[in-house]
Structures are given as structure tokens and as C-alpha cells.
Amino acid sequence: xxxxxxxxxxxxxxxxxxxxxxxxxxxxxTLLPNGKVxxxxxxxxxxxxxxxxxxxxTLGIRSGDSVATFASNxxxxxxxxxxxxxxxxxxxPLNVRLAPTxxxxxxxxxxxxxxxxxxxxxxxxxxxxxxIDCKHIVFFNIDTGQNENRTNLSIEYxxxxxxxxxxxxxxxxxxxxxxxxxxxxxxSGEPKGVLYTHRSMFLHTLAVNQADVFGxxxxxxxxxxxxxYHAMGWGLPYASMFAGAEIVLANANHTHxxxxxxxxxxTVAAGVPTIWARLLPELQKRKQEITSLRRLIxxxxxxxxxxxxxxxxxxxxxxxxxxxxxxxxxxxxxxTLRKAHQNLSDAEKTDIKAMQGRPIPGVQxxxxxxxDVELPWDGKTIGELQVxxxxxxxxxxxxxxxxxxxxxxxxxxxxxxATINAEGYMQIVDRxxxxxxxxxxxxxxxxxxxxxxxxxxxxxxxxxxxxxxxxGERPLAxxxxxxxTDEDISEILKQHLATEFPKFWIPDKFVVVDEIPKTGVGKxxxxxILQML
Ligand code: AMP
Numbered sequence: 343x344x345x346x347x348x349x350x351x352x353x354x355x356x357x358x359x360x361x362x363x364x365x366x367x368x369x370x371x372t373l374l375p376n377g378k379v380x381x382x383x384x385x386x387x388x389x390x391x392x393x394x395x396x397x398x399x400t401l402g403i404r405s406g407d408s409v410a411t412f413a414s415n416x417x418x419x420x421x422x423x424x425x426x427x428x429x430x431x432x433x434x435p436l437n438v439r440l441a442p443t444x445x446x447x448x449x450x451x452x453x454x455x456x457x458x459x460x461x462x463x464x465x466x467x468x469x470x471x472x473x474i475d476c477k478h479i480v481f482f483n484i485d486t487g488q489n490e491n492r493t494n495l496s497i498e499y500x501x502x503x504x505x506x507x508x509x510x511x512x513x514x515x516x517x518x519x520x521x522x523x524x525x526x527x528x529x530s531g532e533p534k535g536v537l538y539t540h541r542s543m544f545l546h547t548l549a550v551n552q553a554d555v556f557g558x559x560x561x562x563x564x565x566x567x568x569x570x571y572h573a574m575g576w577g578l579p580y581a582s583m584f585a586g587a588e589i590v591l592a593n594a595n596h597t598h599x600x601x602x603x604x605x606x607x608x609t610v611a612a613g614v615p616t617i618w619a620r621l622l623p624e625l626q627k628r629k630q631e632i633t634s635l636r637r638l639i640x641x642x643x644x645x646x647x648x649x650x651x652x653x654x655x656x657x658x659x660x661x662x663x664x665x666x667x668x669x670x671x672x673x674x675x676x677x678t679l680r681k682a683h684q685n686l687s688d689a690e691k692t693d694i695k696a697m698q699g700r701p702i703p704g705v706q707x708x709x710x711x712x713x714d715v716e717l718p719w720d721g722k723t724i725g726e727l728q729v730x731x732x733x734x735x736x737x738x739x740x741x742x743x744x745x746x747x748x749x750x751x752x753x754x755x756x757x758x759x760a761t762i763n764a765e766g767y768m769q770i771v772d773r774x775x776x777x778x779x780x781x782x783x784x785x786x787x788x789x790x791x792x793x794x795x796x797x798x799x800x801x802x803x804x805x806x807x808x809x810x811x812x813x814g815e816r817p818l819a820x821x822x823x824x825x826x827t828d829e830d831i832s833e834i835l836k837q838h839l840a841t842e843f844p845k846f847w848i849p850d851k852f853v854v855v856d857e858i859p860k861t862g863v864g865k866x867x868x869x870x871i872l873q874m875l
Contacts, residue, residue, distance in 0.1 A: 352544035354427045354521055355512040357584050362388035365560065365586035371606045372417045373592035375462050375483075379605060380417060384583070387421060392510035393503040394425035400506065401456065401478055405430030405514075408452045408523060410476075412436050412467050413460030415570065415591040418482040418499060420579055422458050423570055427521035427540065428512050434523040435571040438463050439783060440533075441844045446473035448525050448533055451740060458482060458499070462593070517541035523739060524573050526668035527777050527784035535739030536668050538574070546671040546733035547580050549704045554678045556610070556639060556662075562587035563606055563634070567594040567613035572782070573672035576641070578612055600624050604631040612639035614782030616813055619649055625657060635659050641666060642782035643814040644770065647696040655688070665698035665770065669754055671733040675699040675707070675768050682765075700766040705731040708753065709762055721763030724771055728753040778807035778817050785817055785847045790839065791866075797838050799823050799831065802858050804866045805849060808875070819849040820858060820871055 350356075361368070366385040374380055403409060409426045411433070413419040419435075426433040434452050436445055449457075449470070456478040459467050464481070471479070482499030521540045525533040550556045556578070558564060564587045566578035574580065582589045590606050592599060594617050603611070618638060625632060638653060641664035653659045666672035677699030679691060686694075701707045709717040709725035717725040730753045737744050747755055757775030762768045778785040787805040794803035802822040807815035823831060832852040839848050859870035 351514065351517040351540070353512075353514045353517055353519075353540035354424070354543060354580070355514055355540075356544065357547060357580055358388065358391065358424055358428060358512075361583035361586065365583075368560075368586055369588045370417050370420065371588070371590045371602075372415075373590075373596055373598060373602050374416075375593075375596075377596075377598050377601075379602065382417065387417070387424070389508045390421050390503060391425045391428060392508045393506040394421055395429040395510045395512070396506035396508075397502050398426065398431065398456065399429055403429065403431050403455055405519065406432065407455045408432045408434045410434040410436050410449060410452065410454040410457045411460075411570065412438055412457060412463050412470070413482075413570070414438070414462050414593045415566070415575065416460060416483060417591060418458075419460065419570055420589070420591060423522075423574065423579065427514075428510070430512070430514050430519065432520045432523050432537070433574075435569070435574070437525065437569070437571040438466055439844055439846065441842060441847075442466075442469040442473055443842055444533065444844075445470050448535075449474045449476065452523055452535065456480065514540055517544070522574055524571060524668050527786050532786075532789075534741055536573075536735045537739045538671060538733075542671055542733040543574070543577070543580060545704065546577050546673065547584050549702055549733065550577055550581050550673050551585055552703065555673065555676050555702050556581055557637070558582055558585040558587045558610060560586040562609045563590060564588065565590040565592065565603065565606075565608040565611040567592065567599070567611060567617050572642070573666070573668045573670075576612060576639070576666070576672055578639075600628055600632065603635055604628070607634040608632075609634055610637045610639065611635060614642040615640055615645045615649060616643075616781040618645075618653065619812065622649070622652055626652075629657060632657070637662060639664060641672075643779045644698075645696060647692045650692050650695050651688075654692075661695060663695055663697070663699060665758075665768065667754075667756060669735040670705070670729065670731065673702055673733075674705050674729055674731075675701050677767065680765065694767065697767045697769040698760070699768060701729075701768075704733070705729060707762065707768060709760065714749070719762040719764055719766065721761055721767075721769075724759055724761055726774055727756045727758045727760040727768065727770075729756060730754065778805070778815050780807075780810070780813045780815050780817070780846060782814075783846065787817065790817060790819065790843070790847065790849070793839055793842055794819060794821060794835060797835060799825075799827070799834065804858050804868065804871055806868050806871050806875075808872070817847065817849040818875070819852045820855055820875075821852055822856065822858060823854055 361384045368384050372380040458480045461483045480497045517540045520537045522538040564582040566575045568575045637660045645663045650661045663677040666674040717723045759772040776788045790805040804820045808818045810816040859867040861867045
């Protein structure tokens with residue numbers, strides 16, 4: 343028998359309309375490339391979102407169409423990430439750090455009908471533009487003074503929206519409609535699309551806004567130093583809007599980040615550990631100016647205990663360490679202390695915070711052995727972490743071979759090796775997947791190995807992740823070469839890889855060996871390589 347409650351559709355439109363009606367005066371700040379701060383409020387955001395929804399509809403974009411962005415974090419990018427799903431279409435933020443060849447494949451698979459390009463990224467975009475066939479391109483952000491490669495198909499953003507009406511009634515007919523598309527490396531090389539639904543994003547937003555997760559309130563000023571292509575900025579812009587918090591948008595590499603924190607009174611900031619390690623010295627120097635900052639949300643790779651201590655003890659900023667995946671919208675676990683931990687020493691508390699944490703309500707986790715036997719939560723036994731939740735993908739976009747990634751009983755195989763203790767705290771100990779994490783970005787060792795093996799001087803190749811103070815991990819290549827040469831083989835191979843991959847993927851070091859260690863079944867033995875190194 344069914345209950346009698348309303349079948350209220352869980353869509354992004356509810357989030358946007360709530361932000362506008364209840365928190366219309368709340369501000370959105372953007373750090374512009376020239377160092378100035380642009381500010382407007384949710385009412386203006388709402389008006390421009392509706393104009394943009396009308397404008398893209400006039401251009402012929404329909405529900406189910408994919409609309410890409412190639413942009414950094416700005417108010418225009420936020421408007422696009424709201425307006426496209428509001429109009430029933432799919433927002434697809436492209437990872438501006440990928441190589442043009444990788445991006446071209448993604449644009450083709452997603453079948454992007456329209457691309458919004460931030461002028462700050464126009465140089466990289468021009469390399470991609472030559473390789474794709476996209477009908478409409480809209481450029482925005484007039485302050486950089488750069489010249490873009492204009493074609494007769496390109497449109498100017500402000501003109502595009504100013505001609506559109508600001509009355510728009512969203513007509514999302516089903517909460518299970520697709521609303522956003524983000525690509526990830528998954529557990530192996532080829533980029534895979536994760537197609538979020540309105541329902542999954544709505545539920546993720548409610549889940550992360552709980553007190554023991556992001557814990558955002560109406561009094562917060564939230565700065566996500568997370569690009570939108572990383573699972574919609576870890577869902578932080580939508581979560582901030584639903585909570586009624588102010589939003590501060592900036593490019594993490596901007597030289598004025600600390601000025602921005604001081605000027606806008608940021609209370610909660612989010613980003614990968616590499617960013618917080620880089621900003622620490624300046625934040626320490628300007629401690630008196632950043633007293634508003636109360637919490638960091640950190641994830642994407644392990645947060646080192648020393649860095650947690652530096653923020654918590656010296657700067658009095660609480661660190662909340664999270665684990666997640668693009669496939670999980672992305673939030674899975676969060677490391678907050680329990681009441682029972684109150685009397686522990688500071689060092690013991692830091693050790694708990696450095697773990698990846700407990701599943702947030704709504705997420706289920708389990709550890710399994712290689713033969714899919716469930717393992718105990720004893721803090722010692724290592725197994726593959728498997729997860730499920732209403733905001734976890736059940737398959738990849740246009741990808742039919744899913745047995746490698748999803749179990750028959752409906753769990754996602756994360757490719758992360760972990761322990762879970764009796765209190766439910768999960769700790770990542772290794773990665774079963776062939777992915778190297780550098781500065782919060784994924785690098786596929788399989789893709790690099792395949793490319794190296796195509797070079798005529800290479801007989802065998804393996805790429806491993808070695809730990810790095812600044813980036814967390816960096817790729818290192820081990821190669822067996824066909825014959826000794828006087829030329830610098832590292833340089834030759836670097837140039838060879840640079841034709842296919844972005845700069846940050848290129849291994850820092852190439853080690854020439856006589857033979858690459860193999861396991862009993864003939865697979866490359868990466869643990870033996872790391873020991874050998
Ligand atoms: P992505 O889909 O790009 O967000 O990458 C997800 C992967 O990043 C996870 O499967 C982990 O391997 C890694 N990861 C994310 N957060 C953490 C964390 N806090 N500690 C260690 N690894 C992490």
C-alpha cells in the first residue's frame with residue numbers, strides 16, 4: 343500500500359527557487375583575473391539564470407541536450423551551471439587541464455551542442471576548437487583583454503542573455519532526468535562520463551548540508567576552490583545556495599586568494615590538500631586578517647596529519663577531511679570526531695581526522711576480498727571498498743561493459759583499498775586501480791604505458807606513482823629500451839608523451855632498467871617496482 347504524501351519532484355529548480363525567494367539578498371563574489379571582486383546577489387543571479395535559460399532554448403537546446411563549459415570559477419560559470427539544468431538540458435563542465443586530444447573525444451561522446459568559453463581559458467580552447475565540431479560557442483568574461491579565435495558561430499555572452507526575457511518557468515518533468523555530466527578516469531584509463539540526475543543532485547545537496555558533513559549555514563561565506571568539472575565543484579555551489587550561504591568564486595592559483603578571504607569574510611573553504619599546503623605560509627603570515635575562516639573541507643587525496651595540525655593549531659581552522667569520487671557526486675565519507683573522542687590527546691585526534699572518515703548518512707560502504715567475500719571492520723583487514731547511495735552512479739554514460747566497475751548486486755567497485763575500524767572510520771591504504779593522483783587530478787598509468795610502448799625505442803614500460811611533498815604523487819616511468827643510445831632518452835620520451843597528454847601527466851623521471859618485474863601471472867608488479875626504486 344502506498345502512503346499519502348506528495349510526490350514532490352526533487353529537482354535543481356527547487357534549489358534555485360528556494361535560494362532566490364528565501365535568500366535573495368545573499369551575495370555571490372567573483373575574483374576577476376585583474377584582481378577586482380565582482381559582486382551581485384541571488385536575486386540578480388536568478389534573473390540572469392532565467393534569461394540564460396530562455397536564450398539557450400531560443401538557440402534550439404532541448405531537454406537531454408548536452409551543453410559544455412570550458413571555464414574557471416566565475417559568476418557566469420555559476421549562472422550556466424544553474425540555467426542549463428533549469429532548462430532541462432545537461433550541463434557538462436570540461437576539464438580545462440586535459441590535453442586537446444583527450445577533450446575532443448569527450449566532447450564527441452557527450453555530443454555537446456553548445457560550449458560556453460571563459461576568455462581566461464581561450465588559449466587552451468583554441469587548440470580544442472580545431473578538433474571539434476560544435477555548432478555554437480558563447481564567450482564570456484570581458485576583463486582579460488585577450489583575443490579569442492572568433493568564428494562566425496561565436497556569440498558574446500552578455501549580448502546573448504540581454505536579448506532574452508527574464509520570465510522562465512522550468513519544466514523538468516521527472517526528477518530522474520539527467521542534469522549534469524562530469525568525466526572521470528574511473529578505475530582505468532579511458533575517461534568515463536557520470537551522468538547525474540536532478541534527484542541524485544538534490545539528495546546529495548541535502549546530505550552534504552548536514553551538520554556533520556559540510557555543515558553550511560545561512561551565516562556562512564563559502565569559497566569552493568574546486569573547479570566545476572570536479573563533480574560540480576564537489577556540489578558546493580548548489581549546497582551553498584540551498585543553505586542560503588554566500589558564495590565566493592575564484593581560481594585557486596590566483597595571487598589574491600588571501601586578500602579575497604579577508605575582504606569577503608570567507609568562513610568555509612574547500613579544496614585539495616595541495617592548495618592548502620601552498621597557501622599555508624601566506625595564511626600564517628596574515629593570520630590576523632583571516633579570522634573569519636573557521637573550516638576547511640579537504641579531499642581528493644589524503645590530507646597529511648602535519649597539514650591538519652598546522653591549520654587546526656596555528657590558524658584555529660577546523661579541518662574536515664573527506665573521501666569521495668566523481669561517481670558519488672562526489673561525497674562518500676567524512677572524518678569528523680565523535681563525542682567519544684573528546685578526551686583523546688591532540689595527536690590521537692589528528693590521526694582520526696587524517697583517516698578518510700565514516701560514511702555520511704545515505705551512503706553504505708563495505709570491504710570485500712578479491713573473491714568478493716565481505717571482510718570484517720577491524721581496522722586491520724584490507725579489502726576493496728565498495729559503495730552505494732542514491733547519489734552514486736549505477737553505470738557509466740554510454741558505457742555498457744560495467745562488470746569491472748559495478749557488482750551484480752548493485753555496488754560500485756571504487757578501486758580503492760581500505761580498512762574500516764569498528765567505529766566505521768575508513769582509511770585508504772592503497773589503490774587497486776591504475777590511477778595516480780597528483781594535486782587532486784587523476785593520471786592514468788595505463789594510458790601512459792600504452793603510449794610509451796608505441797615509441798620505437800621502448801620494449802617494455804611501466805608507470806608508477808611515487809609520493810611527492812607538493813603534489814601528493816607524481817608519475818615515474820620505468821622503461822626497457824631497444825638499444826643503448828647517446829641521446830637523452832628521457833627527453834625523447836617526454837616529447838613523445840607531450841603530443842597526447844597534458845604537461846602534468848608527463849613523468850618527472852624515466853628510469854631505464856634491463857627488465858620490468860612481473861607477477862606470477864605475467865602482470866607488471868608495481869609493488870616490486872616501487873621496492874626496486
Ligand atoms: P575523482 O573521481 O577524480 O574525484 O577521484 C576519486 C578518487 O580520488 C578516489 O577513488 C580515491 O582514489 C581518491 N581520493 C579522493 N579523496 C581522497 C582522500 N581523502 N584520500 C585519499 N584518496 C582520495
